[in-house]
Amino acid sequence: MTTVNDLLNLLILEKVDDCKFNGVSETVGSPVVFGGQVLAQAVNAASRTITNQRVLHSLHAYFLEAGNLNTSITYTVNKVRDGGSFSVRRVTAIQNEVPIFILAASFHKAEEGYDHQIEMKSNLKQPEDLLSWTDMLKKWGDILPKDLKAFFEINRPIEFKPTEIVNPFDRKNLPPYSDVWFKLKGDINGLNLSKKQQVLTYISDYNLLISALNPHAKIADWTNTLTASLDHSMWFFREFDFSDWLLFSMESPSASRARGFARGNIFTRDGKLIASVAQEGLMRPLN
Template identity: 75%
Template sequence: MTTVDDLINVLVLEKINDHEFNGISKSVGSPIVFGGQVLAQALNAACRTITNNRVLHSMHAYFLEAGSLSYPITYQVSIVRDGGSFSVRRVTAHQKGNTIFILSASFHKNEEGYNHQIEMKTNLKQPEDLLSWTDILHQFGDFLPKSLKAFFEIDRPIEFKPQQLINPLEPKDLPPYLDVWFKLKGNTNNLDLATKQQILTYISDYNILISTMNPHASKAHWGNTQTASLDHSMWYFRDFEFDDWMLFSIESPSASKARGFTRGNIFTRAGKLVASVAQEGLIRPIK
């Protein structure tokens, strides 16, 4: 995948019936299905059962088993409730007869109310002053560990520019924070809100576990640590456009018992808070 159109072609599912859909998978450099893809595809299935113009405002999901890239994933949607203001859907993902993932999503009718938000960090470098993953590959590819270089070589529909660069040749412990600018590749005009939310959900599973590894980076890395998303929650606050860089600001308040907890906020470049994310992931030292 190289553009947003390629990504949308993966996220929009094949309809089997009104409550059942099939999805294909694309690798992001891992031998298993990317969690962000399953999250976004499940939301695509849930949204296609909403007929009252309500808008997604939150979702909560659990990853039960790793998905295979070789087989389609079937998403079954249950209509839990259509109330006066909110609609709730439950999505179950199946592959080869196994349940690999469950998600609950809530949709809200358009209402007016109070409005406030936290402020975006002001001491960050702008994306024009930072190296992207592509830049890092071109400038330092010959010095990167083989696995990291292979990861950066995968074509993606998103460009990432991290504030903090970790030198894999001089590992040291770092604060449990990560700030990453990101931008979609290709034409992002005329995307409806549901599609934008699904794409944003896909992106939200990138980078988030890095903050759990940072405080242990002198000894822990992707080669000696088993990692996996265990659960993922997201709250959607405001409409937005993908026409400029956006910021994913992440922190990890805690890691213990081979699990790391992270939370983050996604802002437009102008500082509008678009969404918040929380995830717990497996970060198990390989013995």
């Protein structure tokens, strides 16, 4: 995948009936299905059963089994409730008759109410002054660790620019924070809010656990630690578009018992908070 159109083709599922949909997978460099893909495809399935113009405001999901990249995924939607203001859907993703993922999603009618938000970090480096993953590959590809180089070589429909570049050869513990700018590649015109939320859901599973690994970087990295998303929650607050860079600001309050917890906020460049994310992931040291 190289553009947002490729990503949308992946996320928009084949309809089997009113509550059942099929999807295929694309690798992001891992031997199993990327969690963000399953999340976003499940949101696509749930959204396809909403006929009253309600908008997704929250989702909560559990990853049950690793997905097989070479096997299609069937998403079955249960219409849990259509109330006066909210509609709730439950989605189960199945491969080879085995549930690999479950999602609960809630949709809300348009209403007016109170409005406040936290502030975005100030004095962050701007995207124009930073290197992207693609830039890092071009600049340091010959000396990068082979696993990191292979990860950067995967074509993606998103460009990522971390505000701080960590030297993989400088083994030292880091603060439990991470800030990454991101932007879609290709033509982003004509995306409705539902499609934008699905794309944002896909992106939200990138980078989160970095903040949980940072405090252990002296001894831990992606090659000696088994990592996997265990659960994922997301809340959508405000309308947005992908015409400019967005900031994913992440932190990890805790890691213990082979699990790391991370949460993050997604802002527009001018500081509007559009979504928040929380995730616990497996962080199992390998012998």
